[in-house]
Amino acid sequence: MRAGRTRTVLTALLVASALSVAGCGMDDQPKPSGKAAADEDKGNDAGGEKGGDAGKDKDAPAGIAPGEKAPDGKSAPAKLRFASTTLDGKSFKGETLAGKPSVLWFWAPWCGTCQGQAAQTAKLADKYKGKINFVGVAGLDKTEPIRGFVKTQKVGNFPHLNDQKGAVWKKFGISQQSSYVMLDKNGKTVHEGAATSPDQLTKQVAGLAG
Numbered sequence: 001m002r003a004g005r006t007r008t009v010l011t012a013l014l015v016a017s018a019l020s021v022a023g024c025g026m027d028d029q030p031k032p033s034g035k036a037a038a039d040e041d042k043g044n045d046a047g048g049e050k051g052g053d054a055g056k057d058k059d060a061p062a063g064i065a066p067g068e069k070a071p072d073g074k075s076a077p078a079k080l081r082f083a084s085t086t087l088d089g090k091s092f093k094g095e096t097l098a099g100k101p102s103v104l105w106f107w108a109p110w111c112g113t114c115q116g117q118a119a120q121t122a123k124l125a126d127k128y129k130g131k132i133n134f135v136g137v138a139g140l141d142k143t144e145p146i147r148g149f150v151k152t153q154k155v156g157n158f159p160h161l162n163d164q165k166g167a168v169w170k171k172f173g174i175s176q177q178s179s180y181v182m183l184d185k186n187g188k189t190v191h192e193g194a195a196t197s198p199d200q201l202t203k204q205v206a207g208l209a210g
Helices: 002-024 035-042 112-127 143-152 167-171 198-209
Strands: 083-085 091-093 102-107 133-138 160-162 179-183 189-194
Touching: 083 160, 102 112, 112 133, 112 143, 112 198, 133 143, 143 160, 179 198, 189 198
Parallel strands: 102 133, 133 160
Antiparallel strands: 083 091, 102 179, 179 189
């Protein structure tokens, strides 16, 4: 009987020992190698994230690479960041002038000098059409006199802004009519000042065109 009991005890001890070894061996199993290891590493990125998202800037807008700054919406040159309305009531944004040289003519309908320069300005606008932007910035009066000037002086071949409140005049620091502001294609001022002679105006515009 003692021999039978001894065999039973030994058998039980052997079974318990085998189960213990099997349970502890889970942490001691060899790690996968090759493609299996690479696949496993993708799911164990920093912070425990999966899908290869580790290292990405969670706050970055869509389409912006890590480390890059989001556009600020102010890509237009400073001088061209203005908005106004044309005589026919359409909205006008200065940024549309970017990419070409521009001539801004600041005038008033009752200004004798402006009247004297109208024909030459219109002629130059025709000559450099497609190469230089010409924009009239009318102020210091109401809409009807301004429209009357455009019609009478025949300067309707380029747009004119109805700047009665003087917002655009103020932006460019204009305090006297007739004045011209000439900008290169990058929006940099290359000339500004009061009225010049027709010949000098022609030379200045020609120089702007290059």
